[in-house]
Amino acid sequence: MIIGALLPLGLFLFPLWNITLEAPQYPIPLGMNIHINDFSDANPYDIKNINLMNHYVGMKYIPDAIPEFKIFPIGIIITTIIGLLIGIFGNYKWFMGWFVLMILVSTAGLIDFYLWEHDYGHDLDPKAIMKFTNPDGSVMGFQPPLFGSKDILNFRAHSYPRLGALFLALGIGFGFIAYFVGKREVKNA
Amino acid sequence: MKKTINIIVALVIVAGLFSCNNGGTSNKSQGALSSSAAEKVYVAPGELDEFYAFVSGGFSGQLAVYGLPSGRLFKVIPVFSQDAEKAWGYNEETIPMLNTSHGFIPWDDSHHPDISQTNGELDGRWVFINGNNTPRIAKIDLTTFETTEIIEVPNSAGNHSSSFVTENTEYVVAGTRFSVPVPQRDMSIKEYKGNFKGALTFISVDPEDGKMAIKFQILMPGFNYDLSHPGRGKSHGWFFFTTYNTEEANTLLEVNASQNDKDFIAAINWKKIEEYVNNGGGTKMPTNYAHNVYDDKTHTATSTMIKEVLTVNPIDIPGAVFFLPTPKSPHGCDVDPSGEYIVGNGKLSANLTVHSFTKMLDAIENKKFAGDAYGIPILNFEDVLAGVVEQPGSGPLHTEFDGKGNAYTTFFISSEVVKWKLGTWEVIDRKSTYYSVGHLMIPGGNSRKPFGKYVLAMNKITKDRYLPTGPELTQSAQLYDITGEKMELLLDFPTIGEPHYAAGIPAEILIPNSKKLFKLEENEHEYATVNDSEVKVVRKGKEVHIYMTMIRSHFNPDNIEGVKVGDKVYFHVTNLEQDYDVPHGISMIGAQTSELLIMPGQTETFIWYPKQVGVWPFYCTDFCSALHQEMQGYIRVSPASSNLELSWGLGD
Structure with a gap:
């Protein structure tokens, strides 16, 4: 359980998510890593160049900082401390409680990510240089996928979890396993 | 009958292919027959020379x-x-x-x-x-x-x-x-x-x-x-x-x-x-x-x-x-x-x-x-x-x-x-x-x-x-x-x-x-303008210094007034791009010099002597982007006696 509680700290070391944009004139694709407390370039100046591309269709610049960068690290530290306390003092029934808590926190994170992506892809500058419409006449959005790959105009966008997310998932998984291990130990005792 | 002919034709073609292949291989081993020369110098599209x-x-x-x-x-x-x-x-x-x-x-x-x-x-x-x-x-x-x-x-x-x-x-x-x-x-x-x-x-x-x-x-x-x-x-x-x-x-x-x-x-x-x-x-x-x-x-x-x-x-x-x-x-x-x-x-x-x-x-x-x-x-x-x-x-x-x-x-x-x-x-x-x-x-x-x-x-x-x-x-x-x-x-x-x-x-x-670009943060040019907040136009007597930036797909500033006939106008232009293979060019109508072709992160300077009253354009000379044709600007040239103060802007 303690391992499970500590694993999500890997988020501070490794990126949580990555969005990569491929296009013929970018033989080295543009990429952005999303960390728990930062956005970073996959290759130098990628975010600057994504912003330059996206301003043609009126998308906002990717901000240097978002409130989530403050909230998420605190959330992860709090859940880690709770996990540790449970691991040391609590019984196995609490392990399930931590597992549920982590699932809720992660889901909240994903929903938040989706909402930001939706806004990023749809809240376009009305003076955009190029305006595209869907076949039904509505304004075309440029939202990157939450998970998976998608064609957006001349780009192919990929959005996948990175090592940080794996650490989080493993941590949650360990919490879940710890519940059953603990349960069996209690039964056997 | 027609079918038979087709089959024969096909067989002949196939045989030809095989014999060609054989010929090609033996040519290679001899290394001296001209039929393989083309192969040896052909670098296919997208591939690189040795x-x-x-x-x-x-x-x-x-x-x-x-x-x-x-x-x-x-x-x-x-x-x-x-x-x-x-x-x-x-x-x-x-x-x-x-x-x-x-x-x-x-x-x-x-x-x-x-x-x-x-x-x-x-x-x-x-x-x-x-x-x-x-x-x-x-x-x-x-x-x-x-x-x-x-x-x-x-x-x-x-x-x-x-x-x-x-x-x-x-x-x-x-x-x-x-x-x-x-x-x-x-x-x-x-x-x-x-x-x-x-x-x-x-x-x-x-x-x-x-x-x-x-x-x-x-x-x-x-x-x-x-x-x-x-x-x-x-x-x-x-x-x-x-x-x-x-x-x-x-x-x-x-x-x-x-x-x-x-x-x-x-x-x-x-x-x-x-x-x-x-x-x-x-x-x-x-x-x-x-x-x-x-x-x-x-x-x-x-x-x-x-x-x-x-x-x-x-x-x-x-x-x-x-x-x-x-x-x-x-x-x-x-x-x-x-x-x-x-x-x-x-x-x-x-x-x-x-x-x-x-x-x-x-x-x-x-x-x-x-x-x-x-x-x-x-x-x-x-x-x-x-x-x-x-x-x-x-x-x-x-x-x-x-x-x-x-x-x-x-x-x-x-x-x-x-x-x-x-x-x-x-x-x-x-x-x-x-x-x-x-x-x-x-x-x-x-x-x-x-x-x-x-x-x-x-x-x-x-x-x-x-x-x-x-x-x-x-x-x-x-x-x-x-x-x-x-x-x-x-x-x-x-x-x-x-x-x-x-x-x-x-x-x-x-x-x-092989370097891909010059880093803006390492640009120590005396007249560099590494971000848009530093853009300015400065008069020193008859000299006018334009601290200009360029990025897809505009110059900053792109409208300048207050330049006079008889001035010596310095364009100090910094390319703010930090992307591989995105140079911009600039030239001014009547400039008695060449264009500038400026690499990402680089600053270059040319001098223009305005000789005639009017409004004169400058533009990007290297097809840089989808909006390249829009990458242009104007300078208003007033008579030498004019009292018009320098002013400049972008997107006002």
Whole structure:
């Protein structure tokens, strides 16, 4: 359980998510890593160049900082401390409680990510240089996928979890396993 | 019936395919049939060449970058001549690069590129090239493929036996072809003999930053010093120069300089001379020459005039300089990868003379001298001779080596490349060139470690080899495969200017170091504008300085008012892009200079003199983006008497 509680700290070391944009004139694709407390370039100046591309269709610049960068690290530290306390003092029934808590926190994170992506892809500058419409006449959005790959105009966008997310998932998984291990130990005792 | 015919046709086609394949395979194994030549030089779309070839531009003054085996031209690096395309010698930053003791010189004749070496092998840091007419040596940085340093060579004239590097790039060497009075003075030309001097200049190269400085000049007798090469391996520490006009003729040289049966190869023990000058030897002579350095951080060149040079009289250093008799006005002076053989390509001789370094040392040790010239000992021809390649062709000019014991020599008069064997001196193969070949090049053929896959021959005359283009025709290069016993002509391709000589290097050595862009945070240009908040227009009397930025797809500012007739307007333009391969250009209507072509993160400056009242546009000259055509701006020019204050803006 303690391992499970500590694993999500890997988020501070490794990126949580990555969005990569491929296009013929970018033989080295543009990429952005999303960390728990930062956005970073996959290759130098990628975010600057994504912003330059996206301003043609009126998308906002990717901000240097978002409130989530403050909230998420605190959330992860709090859940880690709770996990540790449970691991040391609590019984196995609490392990399930931590597992549920982590699932809720992660889901909240994903929903938040989706909402930001939706806004990023749809809240376009009305003076955009190029305006595209869907076949039904509505304004075309440029939202990157939450998970998976998608064609957006001349780009192919990929959005996948990175090592940080794996650490989080493993941590949650360990919490879940710890519940059953603990349960069996209690039964056997 | 029809079906049967179809089947037969199909079978014939299939059989044809198979037989073609068989033919192709056997061609490859023979390596000499023209049907496989196309395959050998074909670099498919999206694929990369195996070698870079830096081919001199001769009277264009520049250095061209080709790929081998395809022969595709990638870039013309401006060196000694102004280049309006790249603003070289036009923008304020690079004008100082073309400064000399004769003032601003917008042209030269570039001859012999040579790539820097470490331990006798190509290291790919820099390529050096000489300007022949107004003697200069340039250094090109192979991370940016831009000329970053030019040093003038004083007391020299016709800087031809240049710019060859020693085995650890300790020195780049520049020898004079024309001897002149040293120091220059008003004297009768007829008094040439015994009075003129030939300066051989050793320019040290800083092992860290490559900074060049003239270490010393050897003031040799007034012969013509034609070409040179360093010793390597066992002969490291020596340098060899061919001479002609040992007759010291000053008129009708084609006759008067071709009388002696033998001229000399001058063997210079530069380590000995280095030691001599390090111990305070030599004479400081007043002079005047320019040293121009381009800084990648400030994106700006500075020119410094240097007033003194250290000269050395060869007879003051016993054992440092010797003459090796070599038949008939030798041109190329080439040292094999082991450092043992020194080939003198006697251009008016029927034979090819090869000297032995070991024999030379032995003759020197035993003081077997045949006499002296102006106090410099002359060795006996027979004592230093390693061998002679008998009757290989006519007009031998230049030899390079494949690292497998073979040498390849060009013959100007008989228009051919001849392959022969070191040690046995037997001719193995000969192939025609089209026509009148000068030098040839094997990548690394000038080092301890040649990459003996191709030889590139460079021709002066092409006649009927290409579509005619009026009286002036292209000169050319020809690529031969030298992996087999026999050479195989693979490709002709046209070259810029005159391809005197070339230097080749495997692409994999240079690719990882090639810079993609200049970092804005490292831009130290005096007039850089690294973000939009710093954009401004400043008046200083009649000077107006525009601190401008450019990024897809606008200039900032793009509307400027308050400029007046009679002003001197400086455009200091910074490209804010930080993406690979996104330069922007800028030019202003009526600007009496070239455009600027500015790389990401770089700042450049041009000057515009507004002469007429009105509203005048400027625009981006390099198709940069989907909105390139929108990348433009206006400057309002008011009468000289106007009181309009400067104002500027973007998107107001």
